[in-house]
Amino acid sequence: MVKVIAVTMDAHKPLPKSYLIASRLLRQMDGQKGSLNSLITSVNKNGNNIKQIYALIMKTIQNLKIIKQMVNSIDTDSSGNCDEFLTQILIADLMFGKRLEGIRNVPQVAHIVSFENKFKQILKNNTGKGGSAGSDDRVIVRYIRVNLIKTTLKKVMRKLVKRDFKQIEYNKSDITFEQFKELVVNLKENDFLIDYDFQNDLLVFHINSTKGLQELKLFTESKIVMQDKASLIAVECLQLVPEMTILDVCCAPGMKTTAIASRVKNNATIISYDKSEERIHEMETIIEKNGVNCCQINCRDFTSVTAEELSSIGTIDAILLDPSCSGSGMNNRVDYRKGGEDKGRLYRLASFQTRMLCHAMSLQPKRIVYSTCSLHLIENENVIKSVFRESEFANDYSVVHALPQWPTRGVGDYEFASKCIRSNATSTLTNGFFYG
Numbered sequence: 001m002v003k004v005i006a007v008t009m010d011a012h013k014p015l016p017k018s019y020l021i022a023s024r025l026l027r028q029m030d031g032q033k034g035s036l037n038s039l040i041t042s043v044n045k046n047g048n049n050i051k052q053i054y055a056l057i058m059k060t061i062q063n064l065k066i067i068k069q070m071v072n073s074i075d076t077d078s079s080g081n082c083d084e085f086l087t088q089i090l091i092a093d094l095m096f097g098k099r100l101e102g103i104r105n106v107p108q109v110a111h112i113v114s115f116e117n118k119f120k121q122i123l124k125n126n127t128g129k130g131g132s133a134g135s136d137d138r139v140i141v142r143y144i145r146v147n148l149i150k151t152t153l154k155k156v157m158r159k160l161v162k163r164d165f166k167q168i169e170y171n172k173s174d175i176t177f178e179q180f181k182e183l184v185v186n187l188k189e190n191d192f193l194i195d196y197d198f199q200n201d202l203l204v205f206h207i208n209s210t211k212g213l214q215e216l217k218l219f220t221e222s223k224i225v226m227q228d229k230a231s232l233i234a235v236e237c238l239q240l241v242p243e244m245t246i247l248d249v250c251c252a253p254g255m256k257t258t259a260i261a262s263r264v265k266n267n268a269t270i271i272s273y274d275k276s277e278e279r280i281h282e283m284e285t286i287i288e289k290n291g292v293n294c295c296q297i298n299c300r301d302f303t304s305v306t307a308e309e310l311s312s313i314g315t316i317d318a319i320l321l322d323p324s325c326s327g328s329g330m331n332n333r334v335d336y337r338k339g340g341e342d343k344g345r346l347y348r349l350a351s352f353q354t355r356m357l358c359h360a361m362s363l364q365p366k367r368i369v370y371s372t373c374s375l376h377l378i379e380n381e382n383v384i385k386s387v388f389r390e391s392e393f394a395n396d397y398s399v400v401h402a403l404p405q406w407p408t409r410g411v412g413d414y415e416f417a418s419k420c421i422r423s424n425a426t427s428t429l430t431n432g433f434f435y436g
């Protein structure tokens with residue numbers, strides 16, 4: 001039976017844009033269309049209340065388990081104006097956020113508010129059961145990359161201090177990474193420090209400082225960018241030098257592209273490929289906002305790109321291949337799937353990743369960096385193994401021992417595993433990534 005809720009006041013008042021954008025981003029995260037950082041960056045435009053959008057999404061992710069119970073306990077909105085994701089966002093705000101103040105008479109909102117007592121009961125029943133995510137030993141921090149195209153690390157730190165942030169100073173040569181982790185774990189909300197590994201452009205903050213950072217002009221002007229350290233490992237593995245030619249494969253929405261361009265201050269040739277038109281549009285916005293002007297963006301299936309057509313660009317110094325994957329390593333991943341990861345899906349992804357890596361090899365670059373945000377061996381070490389078995393160009397390549405100082409390495413019974421890199425929130429304070 002469908003319940004009809006009578007709404008008398010303000011029935012035509014629209015729902016504020018932030019709620020609609022937050023639910024759209026949540027849908028995109030669910031469809032693995034990007035990380036929270038990249039999606040937030042893509043809507044960081046004049047007029048959008050980024051702070052509110054971010055808060056709505058975080059409240060939803062942090063309380064997802066219990067919010068899903070609440071969604072399942074109610075009749076869905078028969079008008080079709082409130083889908084699964086908007087319902088989650090509205091419940092998150094009602095129960096864990098600003099209580100939907102000022103918009104309770106908007107029809108979709110009134111529908112959700114009518115179940116408030118039911119939700120309170122569910123919350124009560126769950127108290128003490130650990131309803132929210134993140135109750136393990138992971139350390140989730142906020143990384144800020146300085147956009148060196150627009151500013152310098154020194155200028156950014158000076159501005160942060162002026163805005164009441166406090167730098168925790170340390171000397172890298174005096175402490176180990178484990179001691180650095182202690183400093184990070186003890187960061188207070190307005191503290192920050194320079195990252196241990198990427199001392200030229202990466203700062204580490206308490207995760208709760210995110211909203212405050214998003215209000216800074218530094219952020220709205222893209223002088224600083226929110227980007228997990230794990231993404232920068234891929235960029236580091238490229239061994240960037242000025243004037244390099246890099247193929248940036250599976251590039252959209254361009255978070256790694258902007259990091260590459262920043263580190264070489266636009267002094268390189270980046271040729272980027274992605275087959276998704278929608279994501280390429282997002283990337284164009286991000287690239288422009290970040291002041292990147294050394295990148296040619298191509299909306300193409302990478303497997304259709306031939307060595308002949310690339311012959312005019314001369315030597316390809318490196319290919320960064322960052323293909324679609326299960327996303328199982330993302331700390332803020334919204335996982336709506338019931339049960340565990342579907343093995344069939346993982347094998348399908350691995351077969352696609354192997355094809356992409358074989359194609360990258362066939363273009364004969366000097367170096368290939370293969371990266372995923374998956375924790376599954378099937379998509380990582382196993383893909384490397386398959387490529388060395390299947391590619392006719394395999395004899396021209398070997399796996400090199402990247403970033404020798406990095407503590408966590410590849411896994412599995414492969415002779416090259418210790419040369420690969422893994423990262424995660426417990427050991428390396430990052431998202432879970434793999435690099436080969």
Ligand SMILES: C[S@@+](CC[C@H](N)C(=O)[O-])C[C@H]1O[C@@H](n2cnc3c(N)ncnc32)[C@H](O)[C@@H]1O
Pocket residue numbers: 038249250251252253254255256257273274275276279300301302303322323324325
């Ligand atoms: C993990 S995302 C890339 C993230 C991006 N490198 C960044 O740092 O912002 C994977 C991308 O691969 C793209 N993709 C999947 N299959 C592709 C293909 N055959 N050719 C080109 N791009 C493809 C998807 O559209 C998606 O944008």
